[in-house]
Every structure is written in structure tokens, then in C-alpha cells.
Amino acid sequence: MATAALEKTGIGEAEWEARQQLAACYRIFDMLGWSEMIYNHITLKVPGERNAFLINPFGLHFSEVTASNLVKIDIDGNKLDDSSYPVNLAGFTQHAVFHRHLSDAHCIMHTHTTAGMAVSSVAGGLRPTNFYACNFVGQIAYHDFEGVTVRSEEGERMIEHLGDKRAMFLRNHGILVMGRTLPEAFIKHWSLQRACEIQVATASMGTPLEVPDEVVAVHQRDLSKVAIPGGVGKADYDAMVRLVDRIDTSWRT
Known part of the structure; x- marks a missing residue:
């Protein structure tokens, strides 16, 4: 959006860049079948504004989200723009508590994918039976299902159960991940989703083989050796944005 247009809407350049990044992410999730x-919900803090974040308009499909129709709210649920769309209370309640209390929770993603919900609904949760699952050994928190997340007091228990982790299975419910950047949260969600898909597939084939702890430790130690410069998840995320653009660029508006 041109500078003059941004000034007219009251949206700064940093916020507009964040809006485009988040809108693209909603389209990527839809392309991957995660809508x-x-x-x-996927939420993203507004750069330079401690208590403001962006969330999807309640009533729109992920494929309809654009940079301009994202809703800007504060951590108390007040709208900070003139959006005509409501905000899902469940999305606000769940995300606001983490944005409020965790300075490094810049981006938060919550989904109900089939594989994610399946793994969250079995005793033992995620097991170290595949490459991607080994990425998360010792890094997953669990929170018991209490019904739809609309009561603020549940947020206190979610924070307690999360502890120092930044990925959580909401039991019987789905996946919750967060990151210091949107690309970091994206690659975390993608990897966790793949781990769940493979675990579900493996469970239908017989007794899964669990990777020994000492091998998991080596695996996690060596993951950094296959990272490329630019920040965690950035190259992966940029590649997905290019794919989305080949389908539809309306998210940019």
C-alpha cells in the first residue's frame, strides 16, 4: 500500500507489513488444508505496540483473509480499528493470555487439524517414533480439555501448564504453538503437524518403534547444522508465500 494510502487509513508501514505477513499465513494454512x-486462529503482535495484536475476522474463511480485513485488538479485547467484523471470543481468550504474559510470544497459532486433534486425544500424546516427533521431545506441554476456551480463568492454568515450553497440545482439542517471529511459529506448526500425521499413519501399521533418548539428543543437537541463514523458518515461509502467490495474490490488499 502506498505511503499516502497508509496515512489515510492510519496504518503505519510496520503494521502493514505485519498485516501482509499474517494474511499470507492464513492463505498458506488454507492451501495446506489446515483451515x-x-x-x-493465528495472531501476530503489532510491531512497536506492546498490547496490540492482529487476529482474523470472525465469519471469514481463511481463504478470505486479507491484510486490510484483519482485526486489530488489544489484550483486553477492545478493537483498535474500525473493523466491522467481530472477533471470536475463544480466539481472543486463548491468545490474549499468552500475548499478555509472554514477551517472546510474538505469533501464536491454534488449529484443529485431524492429525493434531487425534494425537492430542490419545494417552501418551506425541511419541518419539519419527523424525519430526524427535524434534519436540522434551519441548511439548499439555493442557487438559475444559470445554470451549471462553473463560478467562482458564488462561491462568494454560500459562501454568505451558511453563517454559512454546508448543502445547490442548488435550482432545488440537495444536497450539508460538514463536518469536511468524516464520518461527510457522515452521514449528508445520513440523508438529507432520509429526502428528506420521504418528497417526504409523499407529495403523503395528507397534511403533520409539527412538532411544540418546539418539533423540544427538538429533536435536545436530538440527542446527541443516539450518540456513535468515532466521528460523524464514526460508520455508518465504517459499510458501511464493506458492500462495501463484494461486491468488488478493491477500496482499
């Missing part, structure tokens, strides 16, 4: 009707 859930008009539900589920």
Missing part, C-alpha cells in the same frame, strides 16, 4: 470453516 477449519471460519474457526481457529
Whole structure:
């Protein structure tokens, strides 16, 4: 958006860049089959504004989200723009508590994917039976299902159960991840989703082989050796944005 247009809307350049990054992410999730009707949420803090974040308009499918129709709210749920769209209370309640209390939770993603919900609904949760699952050994928190997340007091228990982790299975519910950047949260969600998909597939084939702890430790130690410069998840995320652009560029508006 041109500078003059940004000034007219009251949106600064940093916020507009964040809006485009988040809108692209919603389209990527839809392209990957991770949308859930008009539900589920990805939120992103507004740069330079401690208590403001962007969330999807309640009522729109992920494929309809654009940079301009994202809703800007504060951590108390007040709208900070003139959006005509409501905000899903479940999305606000769940995400605001982490944005409020965790300075490094710049981006938060919650989904109800089939594989994610399946793994969150079995005793033992995620097991170290595949490459991607080994990435998360010792890094996953669990929070018991208490019904739809609309009561603020549940947030206190979610923070307690999360502890120092930044990925959580909401039992019987789905995946919750967060990152210091949107690309970091994206690659974390992608990897966790792949781990779940493979675990579900493996479970139908017989007794899974679990990777020994000492091998998991070596695996996690060596993961940094296959990282490329630019920040965690950036190259992966940029590649997905290019794919989305080949389908539809309307998210940019």
C-alpha cells in the first residue's frame, strides 16, 4: 500500500507489513488444508505496540483473509480499528493470555487439524517414533480439555501448564504453538503437524518403534547444522508465500 494510502487509513508501514505477513499465513494454512470453516486462529503482535495484536475476522474463511480485513485488538479485547467484523471470543481468550504474559510470544497459532486433534486425544500424546516427533521431545506441554476456551480463568492454568515450553497440545482439542517471529511459529506448526500425521499413519501399521533418548539428543543437537541463514523458518515461509502467490495474490490488499 502506498505511503499516502497508509496515512489515510492510519496504518503505519510496520503494521502493514505485519498485516501482509499474517494474511499470507492464513492463505498458506488454507492451501495446506489446515483451515477449519471460519474457526481457529493465528495472531501476530503489532510491531512497536506492546498490547496490540492482529487476529482474523470472525465469519471469514481463511481463504478470505486479507491484510486490510484483519482485526486489530488489544489484550483486553477492545478493537483498535474500525473493523466491522467481530472477533471470536475463544480466539481472543486463548491468545490474549499468552500475548499478555509472554514477551517472546510474538505469533501464536491454534488449529484443529485431524492429525493434531487425534494425537492430542490419545494417552501418551506425541511419541518419539519419527523424525519430526524427535524434534519436540522434551519441548511439548499439555493442557487438559475444559470445554470451549471462553473463560478467562482458564488462561491462568494454560500459562501454568505451558511453563517454559512454546508448543502445547490442548488435550482432545488440537495444536497450539508460538514463536518469536511468524516464520518461527510457522515452521514449528508445520513440523508438529507432520509429526502428528506420521504418528497417526504409523499407529495403523503395528507397534511403533520409539527412538532411544540418546539418539533423540544427538538429533536435536545436530538440527542446527541443516539450518540456513535468515532466521528460523524464514526460508520455508518465504517459499510458501511464493506458492500462495501463484494461486491468488488478493491477500496482499
